Every structure is written in structure tokens, then in C-alpha cells.
Amino acid sequence: MKNFNGNFCIITYGCQMNLHESEKIAGILSDLGYNQTFDQNNSDVIVFNTCCIRENAEQRAEGNIGALKKLKKSNKNLIIAVGGCMTQQKEYAKSLHEKFPFVDIIFGTHNLEDFKELFLKKLQSKKPVISIEDKEGDVREGTPNLRNSFPNAWVNITYGCNNFCTYCIVPYVRGRERSRAPQDIINECKSLIKDGYKEITLLGQNVNSYGNDLQGVNFAYLIDEISKIEGDFRLRFMTNHPKDFNEQLIKAIANSTKTCKSVHLPVQAGSNRILKLMNRRYTREDYLDKVDLLRKYIPDVSITTDIMVGFPTETEEDFLDTVDLVETVKFAGAFTFIYSKRKGTPAATMDGQIPIEVATKRIVKLIDIQNSINREQSKGYKGKTVEILCEGFDDKKKMYLGRDTYGRMAYFSSDVDLIGQFVNVKITKTGGISLIGEVVK
Numbered sequence: 001m002k003n004f005n006g007n008f009c010i011i012t013y014g015c016q017m018n019l020h021e022s023e024k025i026a027g028i029l030s031d032l033g034y035n036q037t038f039d040q041n042n043s044d045v046i047v048f049n050t051c052c053i054r055e056n057a058e059q060r061a062e063g064n065i066g067a068l069k070k071l072k073k074s075n076k077n078l079i080i081a082v083g084g085c086m087t088q089q090k091e092y093a094k095s096l097h098e099k100f101p102f103v104d105i106i107f108g109t110h111n112l113e114d115f116k117e118l119f120l121k122k123l124q125s126k127k128p129v130i131s132i133e134d135k136e137g138d139v140r141e142g143t144p145n146l147r148n149s150f151p152n153a154w155v156n157i158t159y160g161c162n163n164f165c166t167y168c169i170v171p172y173v174r175g176r177e178r179s180r181a182p183q184d185i186i187n188e189c190k191s192l193i194k195d196g197y198k199e200i201t202l203l204g205q206n207v208n209s210y211g212n213d214l215q216g217v218n219f220a221y222l223i224d225e226i227s228k229i230e231g232d233f234r235l236r237f238m239t240n241h242p243k244d245f246n247e248q249l250i251k252a253i254a255n256s257t258k259t260c261k262s263v264h265l266p267v268q269a270g271s272n273r274i275l276k277l278m279n280r281r282y283t284r285e286d287y288l289d290k291v292d293l294l295r296k297y298i299p300d301v302s303i304t305t306d307i308m309v310g311f312p313t314e315t316e317e318d319f320l321d322t323v324d325l326v327e328t329v330k331f332a333g334a335f336t337f338i339y340s341k342r343k344g345t346p347a348a349t350m351d352g353q354i355p356i357e358v359a360t361k362r363i364v365k366l367i368d369i370q371n372s373i374n375r376e377q378s379k380g381y382k383g384k385t386v387e388i389l390c391e392g393f394d395d396k397k398k399m400y401l402g403r404d405t406y407g408r409m410a411y412f413s414s415d416v417d418l419i420g421q422f423v424n425v426k427i428t429k430t431g432g433i434s435l436i437g438e439v440v441k
């Protein structure tokens with residue numbers, strides 16, 4: 001049904017899951033006849049796909065939604081929609097409507113697949129359409145997709161999360177964990193590879209618990225089956241949870257010629273006391289054992305992580321345990337965050353909230369240590385030739401870029417367009433985390 005003319009623009013905040021969900025909203029709008037643009041000023045429909053994992057993600061979205069009031073005044077027909085994790089919180093959806101009455105559609109994560117119906121309803125009504133479902137539904141297949149991440153393709157394997165880490169809002173805004181049927185996932189991967197995608201990234205809040213709600217399948221099985229698909233492609237997945245990351249899975253990764261030698265294994269903290277308060281359900285010793293096991297099967301594996309500082313009651317000693325763990329594991333990369341209080345989570349009402357100045361000092365130190373580890377690791381790349389999947393062109397650097405199997409980014413020049421191709425790149429310059437090289441035949 002291509003009934004409409006005009007442009008749409010989607011602004012996404014948050015994780016890869018949200019990026020992919022924006023591709024689904026784009027698919028729905030594109031099926032209606034709209035064209036995608038990345039220019040808000042030239043849009044007839046603007047969608048915000050929001051995130052509420054930390055306060056700053058919310059503030060950014062709010063600022064940008066507020067700024068659209070002017071645009072709405074100059075273009076009366078402009079439709080503004082806000083969805084995602086922020087608006088899944090009913091209370092928040094209500095206050096958003098009060099604050100920004102010019103927003104036309106407000107929806108949540110549980111009814112993203114209904115976006116077409118909500119959109120058509122809005123076209124027939126002067127009033128805003130506000131629709132937030134309390135409960136997550138069953139897994140729904142068949143939502144169209146307009147993918148924006150070639151040569152990578154995101155593929156959902158689970159939705160929701162059952163872990164309830166005490167700091168985290170995700171289980172409240174994404175509902176309980178649901179796994180997609182293995183055949184639906186495998187068929188999607190097959191068709192993506194047939195269409196020329198060179199990298200598949202499987203998505204779930206905790207991919208390691210894939211299949212817990214199904215019969216006779218688990219994540220290792222999925223890796224095995226996807227690896228059997230013919231074609232030249234790479235397989236990645238995120239995110240892992242250390243409590244469910246086991247030897248069977250490590251073997252499946254090690255045996256798969258398609259799976260990249262890169263594992264994102266969020267540790268969050270190095271202190272057992274804090275890990276317990278976070279309800280992570282592993283100790284630092286468990287974590288270090290899993291790292292050892294992973295390195296036993298895949299000696300050159302690169303391990304990246306997420307770390308949080310300033311969790312309630314975190315002492316200097318607890319923080320030094322985190323520093324010690326970082327220095328012991330020598331991560332290939334770490335995303336570091338200052339704990340952000342999320343209303344409705346158990347940690348929000350814990351005593352001993354840490355002042356922002358203390359947390360800031362800690363994160364600065366942590367980033368410094370991680371940077372020096374990365375600089376050291378980068379040196380080892382000099383003179384090496386690595387296989388890069390070319391992902392794009394950097395307009396500022398005027399160079400192509402892509403990643404190796406370890407997830408390391410490299411930049412290189414080329415007269416011809418290499419996007420979507422595997423290229424051998426000899427690394428000539430190493431700095432912080434990214435590398436510079438030249439294409440070799």
C-alpha cells in the first residue's frame with residue numbers, strides 16, 4: 001500500500017536493539033510510500049526512538065523533541081512520533097504529552113509492530129494518538145525492515161530481559177524474555193546473506209539465555225546452525241551475560257569459522273560486594289574463570305566489556321577492585337558509565353548514593369587506564385596485515401573504514417568503493433583504539 005508521498009526521518013537513541021527497531025519503523029513508513037531522509041527540516045514525518053538507560057539519554061531526547069516545536073509551527077502537516085523505552089513508561093508518556101502537546105503519536109516498545117495502525121489513526125484524527133501497552137505480547141514476525149547498516153545486518157534472537165540487575169530499567173520497559181523460533185532466525189540470516197550482507201549481528205539483552213523459553217534449543221545450537229549457512233559472512237552477537245556464558249557455548253564459538261573472535265562480556269564491577277548488590281549473580285572469580293576458559297579455547301580472542309562506577313555504596317576499595325580486574329583481564333575495549341539512578345529500580349532507593357564528583361573522578365581514572373591498555377595493544381598491530389570488512393567512508397578523514405575479526409577499527413584509502421568487501425589492510429600507523437593502514441592485494 002504505497003499511498004503517501006513525502007519524507008520521513010528517524011532519530012534513534014540507545015542500543016543496537018533500538019537501531020534495529022528504527023529499521024522496522026522505517027520499513028513500515030517506507031511500505032506506506034514515504035522516503036527516508038536524514039534531514040529533519042525536509043521531513044513530513046519525524047520519529048524519535050528513545051532510550052532511558054541513563055538520565056543523559058533521556059535529557060538529550062527531550063531537548064531535541066522540544067526543539068521541534070518551531071518546525072511544527074512552520075509546517076502544520078508535520079507528524080511527530082515518539083516511541084521506544086522512555087515512552088514505554090506510562091507515567092512518562094503522560095508527562096511527555098503534557099510537556100509537548102504538539103507530539104502527534106506516542107507509542108511504546110510493546111506495540112512497535114502496530115506503528116502502521118497508529119500512524120493511520122493519527123491521519124484521521126486531530127487529536128494525538130497515545131498508545132502504550134502494559135504487557136509485552138508474543139514474538140511477532142513479518143514486520144518490514146528498511147536496513148541502514150549494510151554490510152552489517154541486525155537480527156533479533158530474543159526480546160526482553162529476565163535478569164533484573166538492580167540498577168537497570170530494561171526489564172521494566174522491554175518485558176520478559178521471549179526467544180524467536182530458531183527457524184525464523186535461520187531463514188532471516190539465509191535471506192540476508194543471499195541479499196549480500198556480509199555480517200550478521202544477533203541481538204538480545206542476554207543472548208546466552210536464548211531458547212530458555214523454547215524446547216530443545218540454546219544459543220550454542222543457534223551458532224552452529226547459522227555457521228552452516230553457505231557464503232562469505234561474519235557472525236557477531238551481543239550481549240553476553242557472564243552467568244550464562246558457558247563451556248558449551250565457548251566451544252561452539254571456537255568451532256565456528258564464521259563467528260568473529262570477539263566477545264562482549266559486560267562485567268559491570270570488580271568487587272564481589274557490589275556485584276552482589278547489583279544482582280549480577282556471578283563473582284569476580286567466576287568472571288575471571290570464564291575469561292580463562294574463553295582464552296583456553298580461543299587464545300587470541302578479544303574481550304570487550306561494560307563497566308559502571310558509582311553504584312550505591314561503592315567505596316574506593318570496591319573501585320580499586322574494578323581497576324584491578326581491568327588490569328588483569330586487559331580488555332580490548334570497555335564502555336564505561338557513571339551509575340545513573342533509574343526510578344522504579346531497586347538501586348534507586350538504596351542508601352549510599354555516590355556523589356557525582358566522586359564517580360566522575362573514578363570514571364576518569366578508569367578511562368585513563370583502559371586507554372593505556374589499548375595503546376599498548378595497538379602497538380602489536382604495527383606492520384601486521386589484517387582482514388577488514390569495509391563498512392563505510394569517513395567524510396572527515398576521507399578514508400574508508402572497517403573492522404577486523406577482533407572488532408578493531410582500521411582506516412585506509414582507496415580510489416574505488418570498497419564498502420561491503422573484505423579487504424586486506426597492512427597497518428602502518430597505530431594510535432589509540434583505531435588503526436591506519438593501506439590496502440594490500
Ligand code: SAH
Nearest residue numbers: 167168205239266306307308337338339340
Ligand atoms: N543487556 C546488556 C546491556 C544493557 S545496557 C547487559 O546486560 O550487559 C548496556 C550497559 O549500560 C550495561 O551493561 C550497563 O553497564 C549500563 N547501564 C545499565 N543501566 C545503567 C544505569 N542505571 N546507570 C548507568 N549505566 C547503566
Ligand code: SF4
Nearest residue numbers: 161163164165168170
Ligand atoms: Fe539490564 Fe541486567 Fe538485563 Fe542487561 S542483563 S538488560 S543490565 S537487567
Ligand code: F3S
Nearest residue numbers: 014015051052053085
Ligand atoms: Fe536504552 Fe532501551 Fe536499549 S533503555 S539501552 S534503548 S533496551
